[in-house]
Amino acid sequence: MRTAARIVPVVLATLLLAGLALPPAGAVPSPTPATTLQFYGGEVRAVAQIGTTIYVGGSFTGVGYGSPTIARAHLVALDATTGLHLPGFDPRADDDVNALLRSPDGTRLYAGGIFNNVRGCTSCDRLAMLDPATGVANTAFGPQPNAAVLKLALAGNTLFAGGTFASVKGRRRVRLAAANATTGAVGSMALHANGAVRDLAVNPAAPPCTWPGRSPRVAGVTRYNFASVAIGSRTLTAGNPNIHASGWGWRRRRTAPPPT
Numbered sequence: 001m002r003t004a005a006r007i008v009p010v011v012l013a014t015l016l017l018a019g020l021a022l023p024p025a026g027a028v029p030s031p032t033p034a035t036t037l038q039f040y041g042g043e044v045r046a047v048a049q050i051g052t053t054i055y056v057g058g059s060f061t062g063v064g065y066g067s068p069t070i071a072r073a074h075l076v077a078l079d080a081t082t083g084l085h086l087p088g089f090d091p092r093a094d095d096d097v098n099a100l101l102r103s104p105d106g107t108r109l110y111a112g113g114i115f116n117n118v119r120g121c122t123s124c125d126r127l128a129m130l131d132p133a134t135g136v137a138n139t140a141f142g143p144q145p146n147a148a149v150l151k152l153a154l155a156g157n158t159l160f161a162g163g164t165f166a167s168v169k170g171r172r173r174v175r176l177a178a179a180n181a182t183t184g185a186v187g188s189m190a191l192h193a194n195g196a197v198r199d200l201a202v203n204p205a206a207p208p209c210t211w212p213g214r215s216p217r218v219a220g221v222t223r224y225n226f227a228s229v230a231i232g233s234r235t236l237t238a239g240n241p242n243i244h245a246s247g248w249g250w251r252r253r254r255t256a257p258p259p260t
Contacts, residue, residue: 034064039076040062042058045098077135088133098148098150109129111130112128118130124142140183143179145161145177148164150162150198153200161177162175172192175196176192189234
């Protein structure tokens with residue numbers, strides 16, 4: 001029996017993040033204390049959960065309970081039950097966090113964005129592997145994309161990254177790359193999307209990796225705004241929805257409704 005190839009969907013966009021004029025978040029100090037953690041000075045862009053801990057990334061510059069009195073910018077942890085800040089997690093990312101992803105066993109937290117430093121780790125710029133308890137970065141893991149990471153996805157021990165970058169670890173990987181999820185070693189996949197990759201999704205049943213965005217070509221082949229890659233071969237699949245509008249996200253839908 002032949003095993004179906006794994007595929008990843010991906011969204012592409014020619015508009016770089018640097019060119020986006022995103023409005024600032026409207027959060028302002030409250031006259032009354034809040035009972036759950038609040039975010040100030042920017043946006044929330046990514047959320048991940050490991051056990052009872054929720055991790056939040058974004059462009060915010062402070063958090064607190066009615067005012068930004070806690071110095072936690074861009075990445076913070078809170079208790080999923082109480083909504084209270086967890087001070088033990090202190091990654092100190094120096095710029096925006098756009099993507100968060102947990103490892104299947106919950107021992108690693110991946111962060112992607114435009115940061116250059118995470119708790120003193122200068123080799124962790126724009127893509128880092130963190131200790132979920134402390135926020136300390138693994139200094140041996142350093143793919144180092146040269147521009148923004150917008151989205152992350154995992155398939156087995158392969159970490160896929162999409163964004164606006166043109167190289168990873170000094171190797172030409174235009175806006176889409178695959179790396180070893182443990183070591184950070186850059187994989188052989190070199191499809192070179194000509195627009196930003198904004199989202200990634202892995203199909204766990206017959207896995208391809210799929211992405212949306214706003215780009216007419218991937219690996220030199222016409223794929224308007226949506227493409228999929230066979231994970232095993234790292235090659236573009238024949239699927240071509242031919243979507244003539246920019247995309248920001250993709251989600252896989254069950255072929256049958258879940259049991260009630």
